[in-house]
Amino acid sequence: MSDRRTEILKAATRVIARRGVRGLRVGELAAEAGVSTSLIYYHFTDRAGILHRTLEFIGDRADRYTAASRSTADGPADPRHELEQILLLELQDDAEVRENSTAWGELRASAVFDAELRADLARATHTWVHEIAELLGRANPARTAPEHAAAAERLTALLEGLSVRWLSGSLPLEHARRLLAEAVEAELGRPGRYAGPAGA
Numbered sequence: 001m002s003d004r005r006t007e008i009l010k011a012a013t014r015v016i017a018r019r020g021v022r023g024l025r026v027g028e029l030a031a032e033a034g035v036s037t038s039l040i041y042y043h044f045t046d047r048a049g050i051l052h053r054t055l056e057f058i059g060d061r062a063d064r065y066t067a068a069s070r071s072t073a074d075g076p077a078d079p080r081h082e083l084e085q086i087l088l089l090e091l092q093d094d095a096e097v098r099e100n101s102t103a104w105g106e107l108r109a110s111a112v113f114d115a116e117l118r119a120d121l122a123r124a125t126h127t128w129v130h131e132i133a134e135l136l137g138r139a140n141p142a143r144t145a146p147e148h149a150a151a152a153e154r155l156t157a158l159l160e161g162l163s164v165r166w167l168s169g170s171l172p173l174e175h176a177r178r179l180l181a182e183a184v185e186a187e188l189g190r191p192g193r194y195a196g197p198a199g200a
Contacts (some may be wrong), residue, residue, distance in 0.1 A: 005043050008033045009057040012050055018100040020053065021110035021117075048116055053121050055107055057102050059127075064087060065097060080136035084184045087134070087159055091166060091177050101163045108160070129156050140188050151187040158183050 011033035015024050025046065030037045044050045066089045077085070090101065113120040133152035137145065162180055165171035 002043075004035060004039065006057075008035060008040055008043060009054055012054040013058060013061075013099055014098065017099045018108050027048075038184070049105070052116055052120050053103055054103070055124055058104055058107075059124055061096065061100055062090065063117075065094075079135055080188060083135040083139050083188075084181055085158075087132070087155060087180055087184060088177055090159055090161060091171055091173060091180060093184070098167060100179045105160070105164055105167070111141045118125075125156070129153055132156055136187065155180075155183060155187060 008029070010030055012024065015029055015032055019028075020072070024047070028041055029050070033040070040044055040050065044053055068088045090097065107117065108121055111121045117163040129149065129152045130153050132155055133148040134147070136151050140148075143151075154195040159180060162171065166173050166176040
């Protein structure tokens with residue numbers, strides 16, 4: 001992806017996080033990204049294209065900041081640890097994570113009224129749930145694929161809800177992280193083992 005295109009997508013994520021999807025205007029996006037409106041239309045064709053690519057960008061960025069949990073200096077991470085860390089890294093006091101989570105929430109809220117955006121979000125959510133179900137399968141191979149899929153649905157939905165509550169100031173970050181870690185352990189059959197922040 002070109003640097004200009006990446007800068008436009010970063011700017012789109014910022015604008016959506018601050019103003020919501022309805023507040024995303026191509027002129028404001030151009031000003032935020034420091035480019036012309038014609039360049040935005042060149043790269044993304046229309047507003048729907050901007051939203052589609054921004055959703056992909058948010059997913060790719062989340063993959064990047066959770067990638068550290070996928071391996072250690074000694075090789076691949078333990079599946080239980082990897083699962084917990086991937087989810088907990090979505091709840092961290094980091095500007096990029098807050099921006100990503102807020103923009104994701106705004107896109108999800110707008111999808112209620114936008115069928116095309118709803119389809120894009122459904123695909124992105126399905127991919128995310130499938131990845132978490134695979135990790136659950138590696139962490140607890142005794143359970144069935146439908147059980148892992150249901151657990152992945154519960155965990156990702158819980159994470160989204162906890163994220164909204166934390167970002168809106170309704171829930172302290174550490175409490176949100178504790179609730180999520182306890183839910184992971186409950187899904188894996190070992191409740192109550194939260195040991196503190198990731199990397200601690």
